[in-house]
Amino acid sequence: MPGTDTTTFDQPAITGERADLLEALDHHRTMLRRTARDLTDEQAGLRSTASELCVGGIIKHVTSVERVWVAFIQEGLPALGDVTDMTEDDWARRNDEFRMLPGETLAGVLDAYAEVARTTDELVRGLADLDVSHPLPEAPWFEAGARWTARRTLLHIIGETAQHAGHADIIRESLDGALSMA
Template sequence: MGETSTLDETGDTAALSGERADLLAELRGARFFLRFTTRDLTDEQAAARPTPSELCLGGLIKHVTGVERGWVDFIVDGTSAMKDFDDLTAADFAERDNEFRLLPGETLAGVLATYAQVAARTDEMVATLPDLNATWPLPKAPWFQETQWSARRALLHIIAETAQHAGHADIIREAIDGAKTMG
């Protein structure tokens, strides 16, 4: 059975099979659990930091949105989509810090809507990317052991990052009101 390379007209991945369908199923599952932790919360609760961590639910959604957007840009545009660590400015670090907070004027509904837009772009890219083996050099950073990643490896990173933060979100949500994602 061959792999279909496009989404159907509704944006559903039912037309996909094989590796691309598997990648999207895992990513969509991790996204669901992350978003589900925010159900029925107010903006104030989404901005709350009820654990010793600096993390809040709205900030986690923003961060995962930024991670997904950045890595998809890398997959599509290559190394030029990301700065080398030594080229990051104080403003870049401040912007990254703000990814982890729900800032004044931001709403949970707004960050969830942005996340949905980024997710739709990613899903379409996974369905239509000509080659999951396409490889780009990574930007220089102390945390990269490798020198290059394939599109597949970057997608796996998005999945891992989303799943990791869904776990963080579950702990934060339980600290807010006792609600759990599962169980």
């Protein structure tokens, strides 16, 4: 049938907990992407509130967060690096995640986000066990000696995506009155 997407037939159907995790993540990703609909590159980089945040920067940040936490599921602690010993350059790079830099386009930011989403979804579909766990780094924002399972890490990614979709929605409404969550 013309126009029918057959890619889902290439993979076994995902059900149960994995389907629920993927559905929740997809929902919040959709809400976040919706905040960028019909924006120009310039608008995607505009600050419209007292915050330093912009829609494009939030999408860049969520992309980075998802990429890092997916690597954590696969590699453990080395994927997170030493979060307690960041240099000024490390902080500057992190701050650049929240802005549209010269030469960046909204289309490019959204493409990078879509690629990370595909990687995450493939991992969730193929991971042997959602109970695989790794220790978290020693940092004041993590409980000492804590470990996160793949499941807990995915829930963290979902929470981050949902929170930042809300931020982006407020910024978008401040830009032009458009509501992405309504």
